Amino acid sequence: MQDNRFIDIETKLSYQESLLDQLNSIIIEQQAELDMLKRSLKNLQERISVLNEISSETINADERPPHY
Numbered sequence: 001m002q003d004n005r006f007i008d009i010e011t012k013l014s015y016q017e018s019l020l021d022q023l024n025s026i027i028i029e030q031q032a033e034l035d036m037l038k039r040s041l042k043n044l045q046e047r048i049s050v051l052n053e054i055s056s057e058t059i060n061a062d063e064r065p066p067h068y
Helices: 002-062
Strands: none
Touching: none
């Protein structure tokens, strides 16, 4: 009786360790994806900033002089 109980506990522990390893792998993958998305977002923000600056300069260059 006691042996069966230990076997059950060891079996459950083994499944939990396996599940923990799987979850850890998923977290590692998600962190890598999150890092990549952060880099992409930063890159897009920089590109938008540059485009806004260029757009602002173009608008100022196309303005009519005040006496026109």
